[in-house]
Amino acid sequence: MSNDVEKKLQKLAIEVVSQIDKKKAPYVEIPQRGLSNVFFDDEERMLKMGDKTSKRSFINIAHTKKFMQTMLVSSYAKQLVENNKHAGIRELYYALKHSIGKGKENTFEDQSESNLIIEDLERMIDVLREQLNLTADRRGFIYGDIEIRDGKDRFNASKLGRGGWAVPGNIEDIEFKKSNVDRILVVETAAMSDRLIEERFPLDNNCLLVACQGQAPRGIRRLLSRLHGEMGLPVVVFTDGDPYGWYIYSTIKQGSINLAYLSNTLSVPDAKFVGMTMDDIETYELQGVTEKLKDMDRKRIEEELKYPWFKHKKWQKQLNKCKKMGVRIEQQALANKSLEFVAQDYLPEKIESRDFLP
Amino acid sequence: MSNDVEKKLQKLAIEVVSQIDKKKAPYVEIPQRGLSNVFFDDEERMLKMGDKTSKRSFINIAHTKKFMQTMLVSSYAKQLVENNKHAGIRELYYALKHSIGKGKENTFEDQSESNLIIEDLERMIDVLREQLNLTADRRGFIYGDIEIRDGKDRFNASKLGRGGWAVPGNIEDIEFKKSNVDRILVVETAAMSDRLIEERFPLDNNCLLVACQGQAPRGIRRLLSRLHGEMGLPVVVFTDGDPYGWYIYSTIKQGSINLAYLSNTLSVPDAKFVGMTMDDIETYELQGVTEKLKDMDRKRIEEELKYPWFKHKKWQKQLNKCKKMGVRIEQQALANKSLEFVAQDYLPEKIESRDFLP
Numbered sequence: 001m002s003n004d005v006e007k008k009l010q011k012l013a014i015e016v017v018s019q020i021d022k023k024k025a026p027y028v029e030i031p032q033r034g035l036s037n038v039f040f041d042d043e044e045r046m047l048k049m050g051d052k053t054s055k056r057s058f059i060n061i062a063h064t065k066k067f068m069q070t071m072l073v074s075s076y077a078k079q080l081v082e083n084n085k086h087a088g089i090r091e092l093y094y095a096l097k098h099s100i101g102k103g104k105e106n107t108f109e110d111q112s113e114s115n116l117i118i119e120d121l122e123r124m125i126d127v128l129r130e131q132l133n134l135t136a137d138r139r140g141f142i143y144g145d146i147e148i149r150d151g152k153d154r155f156n157a158s159k160l161g162r163g164g165w166a167v168p169g170n171i172e173d174i175e176f177k178k179s180n181v182d183r184i185l186v187v188e189t190a191a192m193s194d195r196l197i198e199e200r201f202p203l204d205n206n207c208l209l210v211a212c213q214g215q216a217p218r219g220i221r222r223l224l225s226r227l228h229g230e231m232g233l234p235v236v237v238f239t240d241g242d243p244y245g246w247y248i249y250s251t252i253k254q255g256s257i258n259l260a261y262l263s264n265t266l267s268v269p270d271a272k273f274v275g276m277t278m279d280d281i282e283t284y285e286l287q288g289v290t291e292k293l294k295d296m297d298r299k300r301i302e303e304e305l306k307y308p309w310f311k312h313k314k315w316q317k318q319l320n321k322c323k324k325m326g327v328r329i330e331q332q333a334l335a336n337k338s339l340e341f342v343a344q345d346y347l348p349e350k351i352e353s354r355d356f357l358p
Numbered sequence: 359m360s361n362d363v364e365k366k367l368q369k370l371a372i373e374v375v376s377q378i379d380k381k382k383a384p385y386v387e388i389p390q391r392g393l394s395n396v397f398f399d400d401e402e403r404m405l406k407m408g409d410k411t412s413k414r415s416f417i418n419i420a421h422t423k424k425f426m427q428t429m430l431v432s433s434y435a436k437q438l439v440e441n442n443k444h445a446g447i448r449e450l451y452y453a454l455k456h457s458i459g460k461g462k463e464n465t466f467e468d469q470s471e472s473n474l475i476i477e478d479l480e481r482m483i484d485v486l487r488e489q490l491n492l493t494a495d496r497r498g499f500i501y502g503d504i505e506i507r508d509g510k511d512r513f514n515a516s517k518l519g520r521g522g523w524a525v526p527g528n529i530e531d532i533e534f535k536k537s538n539v540d541r542i543l544v545v546e547t548a549a550m551s552d553r554l555i556e557e558r559f560p561l562d563n564n565c566l567l568v569a570c571q572g573q574a575p576r577g578i579r580r581l582l583s584r585l586h587g588e589m590g591l592p593v594v595v596f597t598d599g600d601p602y603g604w605y606i607y608s609t610i611k612q613g614s615i616n617l618a619y620l621s622n623t624l625s626v627p628d629a630k631f632v633g634m635t636m637d638d639i640e641t642y643e644l645q646g647v648t649e650k651l652k653d654m655d656r657k658r659i660e661e662e663l664k665y666p667w668f669k670h671k672k673w674q675k676q677l678n679k680c681k682k683m684g685v686r687i688e689q690q691a692l693a694n695k696s697l698e699f700v701a702q703d704y705l706p707e708k709i710e711s712r713d714f715l716p
Contacts (some may be wrong), residue, residue, distance in 0.1 A: 086556055088549035091693035094647050098694075108645075138548045139571075141499075141524035150519020159534060161508020166499035166524040169552060174519060190496045191446035194527060198444055213497075288464075289452050335449035336456075 008125040027057035031123040038260040040308040045269040050260035051128040080133040088304035135169035144208030145180040179203035188239040199343035239277030241329035272356035279323040366483040385415035389481040396618040398666040404612040405625040407619040438491040495528035502566030503538040540564040546597040557701035599634030600686035601658035636679040636690035647686035
């Protein structure tokens, strides 16, 4: 794998050098970013990148700085891969930031500049940032009967007390050795994960609990995609019943607009949504523990109503119902029934009867 | 322990009942919150609560609702402790939220109301929320050669690959079985923690790495306090060089204003600060990778200059220097030297020569 990545980085450099050797102005070709070059692939059921590209040329004064930055980032990534080292994307920014010659101009003024170039590079040579050994801040943990190998260590993620295994930002090198679970349950909040661990839900129901602690970070998305692909484990997602929770689900399922070029390696199109839904409020009589929508929430609903991947009538129904009822419902509101309710009734009933949203 | 807590909760209830039996208006006595009842104990070097109290009476119309809330929360906590169950503080809010009689009034309108009552209860009976089996959202992980027992599980936090152990919100029940480390290094960011793990810093330098991922959550503070107290491990803190990083350190060291009544069980007054400092910028020639202060940062500096626990001249010097230079410096800016620099030079040199701030 790292060999492939090295070759791709080398190829990029050789092309630029050969342009210079031929006394041509060097340039690179970069797939375009933004919504205009993103489409929802109905067949593969994920967001994909189109085939529009742009030239970034050294002698176009509007491109010169970005061209230089592209070369700096590519060269740094090559060093990382060669030396089998990893760097945070903020470390990369600091490592490459310096003034140019005797001038006051810096290579990078802000991390947002280097982040963009990293995304460009991912697109240009079609590899994950993680495979360039670049890592983002991590978040999230897992708990359940699965054996993992990372370097010399081999451990079972159900034997770590109530803590679970903290998922690193880069999971390219880990191996899944053995699993004794039937499915993966992704949970939005750490607090709900703690509840389910205390209730022995993962162990009693043969599932691997994955706590994403908000919007799923890349480490978690990659983990889910690999677990689903390599171990054939179905993925069920459990979030708050609001436009943010539903978007967390949609990102896990079919990718995000920003990272559409990575959907293949970061998404799980077969993922299902177990809750919370607006219907749950009536079914489980949770009217007393809803929260009022804010303006921001309403705006988000309008946006989601338009996304192709929320076009399914079941999702349109939930979104419209949310708008009409003017409330949201949190996972933890289920504690209003009893602490045990979510683990003994809500989840087992819904999973058993496959009462999922698509 | 849980027996003690049960008794304290029972005593509180018995007092209220006996007031009613005597046909007196029931009330509870609550230590006052806020800066006016907080002082910095020079001897013990931590923030402490004073002895001002207020009465909360059932028949004072301004207190009636809060009195009712206090009884609800106390009774819920008693159930938790009796049944050896834990609840998130948001779960408690949802569990206790309901309308009163046939009216439209709710027991709680917002979680901030129940949070306040929980803090009151901690103060009234002098126990940690965690000992009432109430838990906040968790964050943070540890990595290093220490053996932990949690329930039936026993594991070594250096044998979990690069991930480390995800620290649960409530660590009251875990046991530290064996440790092969000389000190604890608390690290502000997950990314710097990943760097140090990749460089084998914790293993090569016999230290336990504790990643707090921002302001140290209560689970992490309690962990540090217990590790320091029970295993006699010195604590060294490594944050960004800015007023926020320094405040993270000061909270770990001597507690926070809000939770001053808990300083005994949540702080480590012997903790030392290894960096980043304003002096580091010159010593390590990091001028090119500083970030400009924002207005918010400057405001925070002014506040900290006035706190008694930043009165030490070494801290006053750092704060004033920060203000004068107008910049901050991040941990990860050390990558500008090289990725290995922080683990091979910066930390070993400073720790070896005990180049700490107090």
